[in-house]
Amino acid sequence: MKSFLPVVAATVVLAVLQLLLGTSEYFVYLTSLVGVNVVLAVSLNIINGMTGQFSIGHAGFMAVGAYVAGTTSLILKDDQLSFLPPAVSDQLFLLLALLLGGGTAGLFGFLVGLPSLRLRGDYLAIVTLGFGEIIRVVIQNSDGLSKSLGAVPGLSLVGSFVGKFGGALGVSGVPQRSTFFMVWFWVFVLVLLARRLADSSHGRWLKAIREDEVAAEAMGVDTTSYKVRAFVVSSFFAGIAGGLFAHFVPIINPGSFTFVKSMEVVVMIVAGGLGSTTGAIVAAVFLTLLPEGLRSLFLQLGGGDASLAQKVDQVRMPIYGVLLVLIMLTRSQGLFGTHEAWDLWKRRKPAEAKA
Amino acid sequence: MSAPLLEAKKVSIRFGGLKALTDFSLTLSRGDLKGLIGPNGAGKTTAFNVLTGVYAPTEGEVVVAGERVNGKRPFQINRLGVARTFQNIRLFKQLTALDNVRIAILPETKRWFDAGRVQALKRGSGVQRALGAALDATDNYRDWWRAFLRTPGFLAEEAVVTAKAEELLSVMGLSHRKDELASSLPYGEQRRLEMARALGTKPNVLLLDEPAAGMNTREKADLMVLIRQLRDQFQVGILVIEHDMKLVMGICEHLTVLDHGETIASGDPALVRKDAKVIEAYLGEAPAHVA
Ligand SMILES: Nc1ncnc2c1ncn2[C@@H]1O[C@H](COP(=O)(O)OP(=O)(O)OP(=O)(O)O)[C@@H](O)[C@H]1O
Numbered sequence: 022m023k024s025f026l027p028v029v030a031a032t033v034v035l036a037v038l039q040l041l042l043g044t045s046e047y048f049v050y051l052t053s054l055v056g057v058n059v060v061l062a063v064s065l066n067i068i069n070g071m072t073g074q075f076s077i078g079h080a081g082f083m084a085v086g087a088y089v090a091g092t093t094s095l096i097l098k099d100d101q102l103s104f105l106p107p108a109v110s111d112q113l114f115l116l117l118a119l120l121l122g123g124g125t126a127g128l129f130g131f132l133v134g135l136p137s138l139r140l141r142g143d144y145l146a147i148v149t150l151g152f153g154e155i156i157r158v159v160i161q162n163s164d165g166l167s168k169s170l171g172a173v174p175g176l177s178l179v180g181s182f183v184g185k186f187g188g189a190l191g192v193s194g195v196p197q198r199s200t201f202f203m204v205w206f207w208v209f210v211l212v213l214l215a216r217r218l219a220d221s222s223h224g225r226w227l228k229a230i231r232e233d234e235v236a237a238e239a240m241g242v243d244t245t246s247y248k249v250r251a252f253v254v255s256s257f258f259a260g261i262a263g264g265l266f267a268h269f270v271p272i273i274n275p276g277s278f279t280f281v282k283s284m285e286v287v288v289m290i291v292a293g294g295l296g297s298t299t300g301a302i303v304a305a306v307f308l309t310l311l312p313e314g315l316r317s318l319f320l321q322l323g324g325g326d327a328s329l330a331q332k333v334d335q336v337r338m339p340i341y342g343v344l345l346v347l348i349m350l351t352r353s354q355g356l357f358g359t360h361e362a363w364d365l366w367k368r369r370k371p372a373e374a375k376a
Numbered sequence: 377m378s379a380p381l382l383e384a385k386k387v388s389i390r391f392g393g394l395k396a397l398t399d400f401s402l403t404l405s406r407g408d409l410k411g412l413i414g415p416n417g418a419g420k421t422t423a424f425n426v427l428t429g430v431y432a433p434t435e436g437e438v439v440v441a442g443e444r445v446n447g448k449r450p451f452q453i454n455r456l457g458v459a460r461t462f463q464n465i466r467l468f469k470q471l472t473a474l475d476n477v478r479i480a481i482l483p484e485t486k487r488w489f490d491a492g493r494v495q496a497l498k499r500g501s502g503v504q505r506a507l508g509a510a511l512d513a514t515d516n517y518r519d520w521w522r523a524f525l526r527t528p529g530f531l532a533e534e535a536v537v538t539a540k541a542e543e544l545l546s547v548m549g550l551s552h553r554k555d556e557l558a559s560s561l562p563y564g565e566q567r568r569l570e571m572a573r574a575l576g577t578k579p580n581v582l583l584l585d586e587p588a589a590g591m592n593t594r595e596k597a598d599l600m601v602l603i604r605q606l607r608d609q610f611q612v613g614i615l616v617i618e619h620d621m622k623l624v625m626g627i628c629e630h631l632t633v634l635d636h637g638e639t640i641a642s643g644d645p646a647l648v649r650k651d652a653k654v655i656e657a658y659l660g661e662a663p664a665h666v667a
């Protein structure tokens with residue numbers, strides 16, 4: 022069936038790449054970092070770009086996914102499906118952990134979205150910002166929460182699960198199961214979803230909300246329900262991104278999911294062009310590789326002295342800031358505006374057909 | 377004449393101290409072509425906003441197709457068969473003309489769970505309500521899933537939506553603008569695109585808020601023909617707000633005149649225009665209109 026062709030093709034290509042390059046540690050680490058940020062940017066773009074809402078708490082949903090998926094894998098670390106090769110069994114367990122993490126993040130998206138999407142603009146931004154911070158602070162104090170949850174009858178299991186979050190110290194020892202294939206498979210799924218959604222009635226309803234909420238309602242669009250849906254789907258993928266992240270970094274702690282992380286994602290989609298999936302991808306790739314590039318540049322400048330290179334993280338945000346200001350001054354709609362790379366191809370097709 | 381599809385019964389609305397609409401009553405049935413006139417600030421647009429659920433009436437009730445809709449959301453009232461255009465054109469500016477119309481068209485998705493039964497559940501007790509919401513959500517998210525997988529059924533529905541939208545664009549003489557952004561269309565065409573969009577929701581009644589504003593004499597003459605044609609072709613009841621007396625007198629079979637939110641006259645256009653109160657209201661405001 023034609024609709025499945027892209028999925029099959031992508032699976033094959035990714036599998037081949039995995040076999041060829043999957044063993045190079047630095048390559049896998051870098052591409053995984055890029056992939057996670059692409060998933061974060063493209064998913065946030067569904068809310069901020071397509072639907073025109075302003076959410077700035079994406080790191081919160083990422084954290085939920087990271088902790089739930091990471092802790093799940095930690096618990097199931099030694100389990101194996103004996104009838105499968107170990108590597109395949111690992112990937113299936115990873116998938117299970119990711120779906121749990123994504124699902125929980127989606128549920129949080131629903132809980133946050135339901136009341137707050139009645140709010141508009143700045144108010145919504147403040148609620149999502151607050152949500153992100155609350156999640157982080159709660160995780161930081163997970164020991165206390167675990168004790169209180171453990172005391173509630175029926176929630177003791179949740180309590181002991183939360184107990185593994187490790188407070189400010191974080192979770193370490195999560196099996197490093199993430200692979201190039203798994204990360205980019207999710208990138209592919211999300212990009213395909215974003216693209217197909219944009220070109221369907223459902224995606225057009227989201228865009229109608231962005232363009233004019235009053236008119237959208239008047240034309241029969243249930244704006245509240247659609248906003249919540251966009252929020253749930255977006256949070257689900259942020260949770261997946263977090264889950265993937267948890268499986269290739271040595272430790273996850275609250276410090277990885279601060280407001281700065283949320284802003285990083287916002288910068289990506291604004292720079293790429295709100296509403297453009299292509300823009301979100303390009304900006305996410307560029308802005309992830311930029312600090313890595315700076316790091317090796319500083320390493321050379323410092324003559325192999327690592328202390329200069331470590332300063333990259335300190336100068337990263339100011340550089341983002343300057344970049345964003347420059348883009349806004351020269352091209353306020355972002356690099357791609359609301360255009361997509363695949364539109365170029367589509368527009369050429371009818372022209373050829375006529376010829 | 378059939379039963380009214382839209383009925384306002386003594387509707388009043390207050391904004392703080394201002395009574396924007398007082399005891400407004402009106403019925404609209406299939407095939408009606410009625411006019412709503414009055415000087416600037418009389419409360420005409422406010423009446424539309426109450427009829428379409430943008431504001432809930434402070435007093436009185438609005439009944440659509442036999443159902444009381446006070447407090448219902450605009451999208452729900454639209455689904456009951458009431459569509460409108462806006463005085464200050466509210467198109468989806470950065471989308472194409474085709475997309476503007478497609479947004480209004482509801483794909484005919486066969487739902488897993490019978491919509492009527494789900495609604496009945498949602499009105500029931502706590503558990504039933506939760507079950508109803510869950511079934512509803514299952515069906516709703518299934519839609520996105522189908523959009524993602526591009527199932528054959530989904531593609532067929534989308535093709536129907538596109539075909540219907542193209543047909544409406546052609547009725548409104550906008551086929552050549554299909555792929556252009558709504559914001560790039562000339563004024564008169566934007567107004568027609570808004571009508572096409574409203575018709576996309578398959579309304580029983582169509583509310584047009586100053587459709588001729590900003591049009592030249594030629595365009596106005598064409599519009600008069602078009603409005604009548606729409607009424608006949610789509611079998612809708614039409615209510616027009618319009619300042620242009622020639623247009624109103626030319627097409628409306630019934631007029632309601634508002635001034636300061638009060639209905640000062642209503643009935644046969646020929647009689648209404650001779651009404652002393654109407655003449656006074658207009659003389660105080662804009663005598664040119666009555667000429
Ligand atoms: N949301 C609102 N809050 C407060 N006052 C309002 C609101 N909407 C309308 N009004 C007031 O109600 C009155 C009627 O306004 P409305 O827009 O209905 O007039 P109109 O008859 O459509 O006039 P026009 O011919 O200029 O379009 C005006 O005094 C207006 O300022």
Ligand SMILES: [Mg+2]
Nearest residue numbers: 420421422463
């Ligand atoms: Mg008005």
